[in-house]
Amino acid sequence: MTSPVSSAVSSPSHVAPSHVVVIGAGIVGTATAYELALRGVSVTLVERREGAGLETSRANGGQLSACEVAPWAGPEVPGLILKWFGRADAPFRLRPKPDPEQWLWLMRFLRRCRASARAERVLPNLELALLTRARLDAYRENFAADGRTLDMDHAQNGILRVFRERHGLEEAREGIGRMTQAGVEQRELSPAECVELEPALASSFQKDEIAGGIYCPSDGMGDAHLFSRELAAAAERLGVRFRASEEVEAIEVHDGKTTGVRLADELVAADAVVVAAGPMTARLLRPLGLRLPIYPVKGYSVTLPLEDAEAAAPNVSITDESRKVVVSRLGNRLRAAGQAEIGGYDLTLEMPRARSVFQALTGLMPQMGALEPRAEYWCGLRPMSPDGSPIIGELASRNRTIRGLYVNSGHGTLGWTMGAGSAASLADLICGSAPQLDLTPFSHKRFSL
Numbered sequence: 289m290t291s292p293v294s295s296a297v298s299s300p301s302h303v304a305p306s307h308v309v310v311i312g313a314g315i316v317g318t319a320t321a322y323e324l325a326l327r328g329v330s331v332t333l334v335e336r337r338e339g340a341g342l343e344t345s346r347a348n349g350g351q352l353s354a355c356e357v358a359p360w361a362g363p364e365v366p367g368l369i370l371k372w373f374g375r376a377d378a379p380f381r382l383r384p385k386p387d388p389e390q391w392l393w394l395m396r397f398l399r400r401c402r403a404s405a406r407a408e409r410v411l412p413n414l415e416l417a418l419l420t421r422a423r424l425d426a427y428r429e430n431f432a433a434d435g436r437t438l439d440m441d442h443a444q445n446g447i448l449r450v451f452r453e454r455h456g457l458e459e460a461r462e463g464i465g466r467m468t469q470a471g472v473e474q475r476e477l478s479p480a481e482c483v484e485l486e487p488a489l490a491s492s493f494q495k496d497e498i499a500g501g502i503y504c505p506s507d508g509m510g511d512a513h514l515f516s517r518e519l520a521a522a523a524e525r526l527g528v529r530f531r532a533s534e535e536v537e538a539i540e541v542h543d544g545k546t547t548g549v550r551l552a553d554e555l556v557a558a559d560a561v562v563v564a565a566g567p568m569t570a571r572l573l574r575p576l577g578l579r580l581p582i583y584p585v586k587g588y589s590v591t592l593p594l595e596d597a598e599a600a601a602p603n604v605s606i607t608d609e610s611r612k613v614v615v616s617r618l619g620n621r622l623r624a625a626g627q628a629e630i631g632g633y634d635l636t637l638e639m640p641r642a643r644s645v646f647q648a649l650t651g652l653m654p655q656m657g658a659l660e661p662r663a664e665y666w667c668g669l670r671p672m673s674p675d676g677s678p679i680i681g682e683l684a685s686r687n688r689t690i691r692g693l694y695v696n697s698g699h700g701t702l703g704w705t706m707g708a709g710s711a712a713s714l715a716d717l718i719c720g721s722a723p724q725l726d727l728t729p730f731s732h733k734r735f736s737l
């Protein structure tokens with residue numbers, strides 16, 4: 289038996305839709321379909337791939353990181369892009385394209401590279417991350433009530449941010465009080481305390497490569513691909529029609545109202561449509577005259593089956609702040625992820641860039657070098673908004689609202705951390721209940737479309 293949603297009061301004037309199409313079965317779309325089904329809504333989930341979680345949600349860094357919700361755009365970023373310009377192993381890379389979409393997005397991103405702009409996004413993102421934690425707990429309870437386990441290699445062993453240089457640690461120290469005040473405990477650790485907490489860092493400690501760390505015990509890690517698959521199956525058990533291997537070609541709108549979506553040879557009627565198409569979101573909406581600033585930022589990961597090396601692997605999730613790589617233990621696998629390339633929609637896996645993630649991992653934990661023959665490399669496109677927060681809500685252009693057209697996308701570097709919370713909030717909005725958190729900071733209206 290699935291437990292009901294803790295819900296808020298419905299507005300008497302709001303008519304809940306009779307049928308909703310959700311486009312995209314990544315973390316965000318599957319969670320949205322599941323949350324709507326929990327509220328008794330009839331849902332069709334359409335996914336162009338053969339199953340759930342096969343694009344950006346396939347092999348991300350695994351971190352559920354309420355402690356690290358600050359956007360990427362910040363005062364140091366323009367300098368870093370210039371510093372690394374042209375280097376194949378650069379953690380940040382700009383590949384200019386003759387594409388106005390890219391330049392417009394970049395201009396918006398650069399405008400957000402101010403300390404004050406970064407600071408103003410931290411609390412809204414944190415609220416979403418904390419709601420996500422609560423929703424993941426609720427999903428686990430729902431599975432347990434059905435006699436099942438939500439199998440996503442989840443572990444809540446905390447996240448340790450490791451700094452090689454003192455100045456990085458000193459800057460980050462300033463955020464500890466703010467986060468603790470907001471309800472996310474963090475504490476600073478000496479180099480010796482870092483290695484005591486996570487013995488897999490012993491080699492870096494012995495080489496004097498750790499200046500210190502900041503530990504957030506309540507954070508966790510898990511496999512977003514397994515999660516998407518499990519949740520899509522749970523949504524189907526609640527009556528959601530999951531149409532895999534079907535691509536939405538267009539969103540149908542008549543008289544200012546969404547009427548459904550067009551597939552290759554069929555119209556699927558709906559009185560509400562949720563676009564959760566990850567990096568493809570902006571392209572799907574453009575024919576409707578909506579120019580959402582969501583642009584792909586490519587990243588890489590490497591997954592290492594641990595087999596007999598489990599004892600040498602970390603149990604705490606690590607962010608190496610100097611090498612710009614995150615490391616998560618997913619059951620009997622180790623995953624490292626990093627790299628940010630602003631270079632369009634190309635998904636070619638470039639081995640020098642993929643290997644640089646592996647090298648960053650072995651720089652931090654040389655004992656993992658022996659696993660190289662088992663390495664599985666992957667790359668994916670983060671759906672990024674310029675300000676590092678997702679866009680959640682009903683859509684309107686400068687001239688008109690399109691009733692029944694909703695978006696849940698642009699989670700960028702934090703889709704796993706914020707996805708379930710954004711799904712629950714949007715489901716509340718669609719059903720006419722007061723969302724569990726204020727969605728105003730996530731409205732598309734903060735950008736002019």
Ligand SMILES: Cc1cc2nc3c(=O)[nH]c(=O)nc-3n(C[C@H](O)[C@H](O)[C@H](O)COP(=O)(O)OP(=O)(O)OC[C@H]3O[C@@H](n4cnc5c(N)ncnc54)[C@H](O)[C@@H]3O)c2cc1C
Nearest residue numbers: 312314315316336344345349351536566587702703704705
């Ligand atoms: C290297 C890397 C590391 C990361 N690490 C972390 C991390 O540690 N923690 C964290 O919180 N986040 C992390 N992220 C970010 C996170 O993975 C993303 O924000 C998240 O996966 C986005 O999910 P999504 O559902 O929006 O997009 P997707 O997973 O891409 O899902 C969108 C789906 O829509 C489908 N689709 C698109 N167009 C259509 C169409 N026309 N018709 C039908 N279906 C369509 C696609 O096939 C896809 O399955 C990382 C990302 C990368 C790349």
